[in-house]
Amino acid sequence: MKIYKDFYTSPDVVQIARNLIGKYLFVKSEGIVCGGYITESEAYQGPTDRASHAYNNRRTNRTEVMFYEGGRTYVYLCYGIHSMLNIVTGPKDIPHAVLIRGFMPTTGLEAIKKRIGVNNPSAKNFNGPGKLTKALGINAVHNNLDLSGNEIWLEDRGLKLKGKKIIAGPRIGVDYAKEDALLPYRFVLK
């Protein structure tokens, strides 16, 4: 059920990003466990990807966690407002990561509704990386956590994607990455 090490340590971050669609993400925040299945992801291919924080093996305090062995979280603040949740993947010293961009809640709905201030939420309330972290109560304290722990983890519950397809396309908001901006590293469940 729970996803363990070898899923994360594969060197093919694009394949991992695709495989994360339909997997379940759980987060314990303020003592409450919330979660759901992932509907959108983006791969960031470390050293060779201009859109990655770790492009050209750029190694700083912030990016250090990306160089760990796969299976940890990388959470950072964007635009001074939004926390972004990434899953670090690949072998040690290969700084790949997958940005988790959207999900569909199945657990802890009451706490989620309270956090986002919406009584009858629909898919559009969970279709962006900032919305996801707000709904699940993810922030900087969730950075650099081991996914084999009980604060944040993923599960394979054998979700059947019947009648739905995983669509690949270019990533969002990475125009500055030049030719790498066109790579089909974004996956969306349709």
Place this chain on the structure above:
DNA sequence: CGGCCGATCCACT
């Protein structure tokens, strides 16, 4: 130390 800017979202028009 100063300045730039981003893996976003929402409320406008």
Place this chain on the structure above:
DNA sequence: GTGGATCGGCCGA
């Protein structure tokens, strides 16, 4: 389709 909110990381001086 546009702009404002808002702040830590990063780089160059």
